[in-house]
Amino acid sequence: MGVQDLRFKLYFLIVNLIGLLIFLYAVINIDLEQWYLYLFWVIIFTVIEMRPISLNNKGKFTISFPLSLALLLIYGTWFCVFVSGLGSAISDIRGKNGWRKVLFNGSQFKISALVAGAVYVKLSPPAAKGFVLNEQIVPFVVAAFTYLAVNYLLVRVIISLAEGIPLFNAIKMDLKISVLFEFSFAPIGLLMVILYEYTEPWSMLLLVPPLLLARNSFEYYLKLIKQARTTIELLADVIDKRDPYTASHSTRVADYAEKIGREMGLPYEQVEKLGMAGRVHDLGKIAISDDILQKPGRLSDEEFAKMKTHPKTGYDILSPLEIYKDLLSYVLYHHERMDGKGYPQGLNSDCIPLGARVLAVADGFDAMTSDRPYRNAKSGEEAVKELVKNRGEQFDPAVVDAFLRVWEKEGQTRGET
Numbered sequence: 001m002g003v004q005d006l007r008f009k010l011y012f013l014i015v016n017l018i019g020l021l022i023f024l025y026a027v028i029n030i031d032l033e034q035w036y037l038y039l040f041w042v043i044i045f046t047v048i049e050m051r052p053i054s055l056n057n058k059g060k061f062t063i064s065f066p067l068s069l070a071l072l073l074i075y076g077t078w079f080c081v082f083v084s085g086l087g088s089a090i091s092d093i094r095g096k097n098g099w100r101k102v103l104f105n106g107s108q109f110k111i112s113a114l115v116a117g118a119v120y121v122k123l124s125p126p127a128a129k130g131f132v133l134n135e136q137i138v139p140f141v142v143a144a145f146t147y148l149a150v151n152y153l154l155v156r157v158i159i160s161l162a163e164g165i166p167l168f169n170a171i172k173m174d175l176k177i178s179v180l181f182e183f184s185f186a187p188i189g190l191l192m193v194i195l196y197e198y199t200e201p202w203s204m205l206l207l208v209p210p211l212l213l214a215r216n217s218f219e220y221y222l223k224l225i226k227q228a229r230t231t232i233e234l235l236a237d238v239i240d241k242r243d244p245y246t247a248s249h250s251t252r253v254a255d256y257a258e259k260i261g262r263e264m265g266l267p268y269e270q271v272e273k274l275g276m277a278g279r280v281h282d283l284g285k286i287a288i289s290d291d292i293l294q295k296p297g298r299l300s301d302e303e304f305a306k307m308k309t310h311p312k313t314g315y316d317i318l319s320p321l322e323i324y325k326d327l328l329s330y331v332l333y334h335h336e337r338m339d340g341k342g343y344p345q346g347l348n349s350d351c352i353p354l355g356a357r358v359l360a361v362a363d364g365f366d367a368m369t370s371d372r373p374y375r376n377a378k379s380g381e382e383a384v385k386e387l388v389k390n391r392g393e394q395f396d397p398a399v400v401d402a403f404l405r406v407w408e409k410e411g412q413t414r415g416e417t
Contacts, residue, residue: 004161004164007161008161008162011157012103015104016104019106019107022081022085023086025078026082029078030078038079038083041071042082042087044067044087045064045083045084045086045087045091049087049088053181053218053222061178063185063211063212064088065151065186066185067189067192068080068109068112069144069186069189069193070204072113073143073189077118077121080117081110084110085107085109085113088109108151108154109151111150116144120142123143124136140190169268172267181218184214191207195207225323228323232324236280239286240282250279250281253281254275254276254278255275256361256366256403257274257275257358257362258275259406260274261274263403264402273330273355274359276324277330280324281311281334282310282314283317284311284313284314284315285310285313285314286313287310287313288309288310289306292306292307308343311331311335311344312332312344315328327355329355333356334360336356336360337360337395338357338392338394338395338396339394342394354396354399358396361396361399364395365384384404387400387404388400
């Protein structure tokens, strides 16, 4: 058993033991005279939890957050712990998510509810009876933030341990979209409490339809983003396949770029952008004719001048798309050289964005190790020697060094010497 596996199992065990103890204490505090309330809200919570929204990477979210907040403030911490823990477990069992997810998801809900409830009680006025908006709005906001922070951190730690991803990177995965999603629903939980306190208790259910509508709108928004990215990447794949010698080229470049970025210790967001840019870096070749792309020989000066337009064409195609705005320069400048002899603008040294310098090495290595009509592919070792030979002139020395470390590690994994 490796150290990573041991850490995962230990963390999993600790979280679930804590969750079990919290749930047992909640069961002891159940008010049996209100069994119908427990049953009703467990059913509602289960239904909501059975429709998660998948985010871009490892995350999944539901609209149970505002409901948990409302239950916490209306019925108390132990009521919320019981309902959220049991409702989550039932939804995972019905969704056939596996016993590990059943246990862990239920536990992280219980822990989050308990900590948020403790914070809310601590910050609320000592003699508070019911919910007084001007006195308890701050405790509500802090409790909501606490619930989200604990819930998010518990999940990200287990993702980090399970996937072997540094914790800081796991935390930053989908962080912005997660915060946007969750905090946009928090006011609905507050409105549920206000309706319960100041009108008929059942009136809080009037917020369920708009809550579901907001959830569906958010899911549709995420799907549009994913579909736009998928469409562009499929188009890039089609361009690769126009030339049998470059099939899957963009996928390999993206993989190399991400590995280089991680080896250089770049932030998670930048590594993700490198992967995205690698997938679409040759998109501009859509405007290059097959006579040039598939020419069985070296290009003439006129043909090469046409080929050199593809970075700008790719830039122009991607510019209107919001998801690519932060990596446009990577696509535009991935054929620039450290000595200023590249294209399209003849930039040199640090004037070239780091992401473009990473793509240049990834693209160069894959090009050298792929067959062309006018030459056979170099071996990996030969291509590495070329990178070293052109280190400082064509390629960024730091990027080349990072690639060499990646290459050495992969060689050890393959058992090469």
